[in-house]
Structure formats: structure tokens, C-alpha cells
Amino acid sequence: MVPMLRRNLLNGLMTAGTLAGLPRTQLPGAARTTGGIVLEGPAPGQPHKGKVLLALQAHSDDIPLMASGTVAKLIEEGYTGYLVRATNDDMGDAPGLGTAGTIGENVLGNERDNARIADVLGCKRHFDLNYNNHRMAGVSLNELICRLIFLIRLLKVDTVVCWDPWAHDEENPDHYTLARAVEAACWMAGRAHDYPEHFAAGLEPKTVRDKYYFARRPEITRVVDISKQIDKKVEANRANVAKGPAGRLGSRLRDELAERNQRLPLLGDDDATADRNYIREFVMVSSRELGRQYGVEYAEAFHYVAPGASGADRDARVETYVTEHAVPLTKPPK
Numbered sequence: 001m002v003p004m005l006r007r008n009l010l011n012g013l014m015t016a017g018t019l020a021g022l023p024r025t026q027l028p029g030a031a032r033t034t035g036g037i038v039l040e041g042p043a044p045g046q047p048h049k050g051k052v053l054l055a056l057q058a059h060s061d062d063i064p065l066m067a068s069g070t071v072a073k074l075i076e077e078g079y080t081g082y083l084v085r086a087t088n089d090d091m092g093d094a095p096g097l098g099t100a101g102t103i104g105e106n107v108l109g110n111e112r113d114n115a116r117i118a119d120v121l122g123c124k125r126h127f128d129l130n131y132n133n134h135r136m137a138g139v140s141l142n143e144l145i146c147r148l149i150f151l152i153r154l155l156k157v158d159t160v161v162c163w164d165p166w167a168h169d170e171e172n173p174d175h176y177t178l179a180r181a182v183e184a185a186c187w188m189a190g191r192a193h194d195y196p197e198h199f200a201a202g203l204e205p206k207t208v209r210d211k212y213y214f215a216r217r218p219e220i221t222r223v224v225d226i227s228k229q230i231d232k233k234v235e236a237n238r239a240n241v242a243k244g245p246a247g248r249l250g251s252r253l254r255d256e257l258a259e260r261n262q263r264l265p266l267l268g269d270d271d272a273t274a275d276r277n278y279i280r281e282f283v284m285v286s287s288r289e290l291g292r293q294y295g296v297e298y299a300e301a302f303h304y305v306a307p308g309a310s311g312a313d314r315d316a317r318v319e320t321y322v323t324e325h326a327v328p329l330t331k332p333p334k
């Protein structure tokens with residue numbers, strides 16, 4: 001992402017304000033509705049134990065900025081999490097945002113940052129697909145789909161978090177290419193005839209059940225309360241040192257001010273405090289604004305695709321009908 005686009009992103013999330021003020025109904029468990037939008041709150045215990053989450057990003061800053069609170073929340077609530085980064089981030093970031101460097105330095109810096117992000121969010125493991133930054137429009141879509149199908153089957157993925165393949169205002173080819181491939185892979189991974197060599201190698205078909213899609217201008221169907229995970233979201237963004245817009249900008253600003261014999265109380269007395277407080281104040285503004293609209297402290301917005309909504313699943317209406325109408329099978333007397 002680049003700085004101007006990030007600002008557009010914030011504006012996009014602000015438009016969610018049009019949804020504020022709608023009636024809210026308390027539902028049992030973790031979800032409440034605001035109009036037609038589900039507000040996913042904290043779930044007690046570990047209701048997702050045994051399930052697998054795959055968080056996919058094109059670049060090292062995508063998940064931290066857009067969905068790291070939700071990834072951390074789902075892992076805390078029982079998911080086993082994995083992080084995929086599709087590019088090698090070799091184009092770095094806009095001047096002044098991340099760490100200035102050569103293409104090679106960008107690759108190494110982001111590789112290290114991304115590994116740290118996976119740790120901060122509690123992921124069991126991460127995978128770098130190593131495509132060139134800004135060049136994914138030229139990647140074979142079938143190759144990318146196949147790699148993702150392999151990972152979905154290998155890890156037995158139940159839920160994905162990724163860019164929305166159907167969103168508007170997306171300019172970055174890495175974002176929409178990855179998103180399109182993820183959408184196809186979630187469906188195809190569950191089929192019995194695609195890539196039979198996977199089955200020969202011991203894998204089985206695996207259908208992804210639900211999807212949390214994020215976007216610059218999201219079609220919001222679910223808002224996740226990440227108030228409890230905000231410290232992890234701040235840390236995930238603090239790990240984006242090679243890329244901005246978080247990383248070490250706080251301590252850098254603190255140093256600049258000191259050279260002018262000035263200080264900001266916000267930035268505290270040490271570099272880590274300066275970075276954390278800078279991120280919380282300036283980078284978390286969209287999460288805070290969105291949360292305010294939904295009556296929580298911090299939130300993230302998604303186009304959520306529920307189980308049963310995709311073509312890979314058995315029609316949810318059939319499942320409902322069976323649940324409501326099935327009766328015991330009466331065996332004929334012998």
C-alpha cells in the first residue's frame with residue numbers, strides 16, 4: 001500500500017458511519033446485529049478449538065493494518081493460525097514511511113518483519129510465496145490457485161482472512177490477484193477431482209467454510225470487536241519496520257523533535273513507548289472510529305462469507321430441512 005491509498009482506506013472505513021445508529025439487537029453468544037450487520041464480539045472460552053485459520057496477505061503490512069485484531073482474536077478463541085505472504089515486498093514503501101533501502105534490503109527487512117508479525121499474532125507457522133512486489137498481475141492464476149489449494153488441503157483450513165476479490169477501489173494488482181486466487185482455491189480445494197496428485201501424496205479434499213474479506217471500500221456484513229486485541233494489533237504494526245506506516249515512525253518523530261529541543265508527551269521517554277503510542281494514536285484511528293460507530297473501543301470491518309453461502313457447500317436449506325424434519329428410521333419387523 002502507499003500513503004495516499006492508506007488515507008483513502010481510512011475514508012472508506014469512515015463511510016461505515018452511514019451504518020451507525022441502526023437498531024442493535026442482543027443475540028446469544030458472541031454476535032449481535034446492527035441493522036443487517038453482525039457485530040462479532042469476544043467469545044468466552046475457545047469455541048474455535050480444532051479449527052484452522054489461514055490469514056493471507058500480499059504484503060507484510062496488509063494483515064497488520066486491515067485484520068490483525070481479528071486474526072489475533074480468532075487464534076485466542078481457539079483457531080490454529082497460519083500466515084501466508086504472497087510477495088517478497090521488494091518494492092519497499094513510499095519515501096519516509098518505512099525504512100529506506102535497496103531492493104535486496106527491502107526483501108530481507110520485510111521477510112524478518114513478516115516472521116515477527118506471525119509470532120505476534122500467535123500463528124503456528126508462516127509461508128512466503130515469494131512473488132515479486134507489484135508484479136502479481138503477471139503471475140499464472142492457475143499456479144497461484146494450485147499452491148493455495150495445496151496449502152488449504154495440507155493445513156485443513158476452515159476459515160480464511162484475505163483481501164476481498166469483489167471489492168471496489170482496489171488499485172494494487174497484488175491484492176486483487178491474490179484475492180481472486182484465494183476465492184477459487186477455497187472452492188476447488190474441496191473437490192474430489194482437482195489435482196489428484198495431491199491425494200496420491202496423502203492429502204484429502206478440504207472445503208473452506210467461511211471467509212473474512214477486507215477491503216479499502218468494504219461491503220460490510222460483519223464488524224469484529226477487537227478492543228481486547230488492540231495491543232496485539234499495535235505490536236503487529238510496530239513489527240512493520242521495513243514498511244510503514246507504523247514501524248518506528250514514533251521514535252523517529254521523537255528524535256526529530258529532540259533535535260529541535262521539543263518533545264511530545266504522547267511519545268514518552270523511550271523508543272518502544274514512542275512507537276507504540278504513535279501507532280495507537282495515528283495508525284489505529286480507523287479501527288477506533290469504526291469501533292465508536294458500533295459502541296466498542298476498536299473494530300475491524302469485513303465482507304464476511306458465511307458457511308453455506310458458497311457453492312462448495314451443500315445447500316444450507318437442505319441441512320436445515322434435515323434438522324427440522326428427519327425422523328427415526330423404523331426397521332420392518334423380522
Ligand SMILES: [Zn+2]
Binds near residue numbers: 001058059172
Ligand atoms: Zn498491500
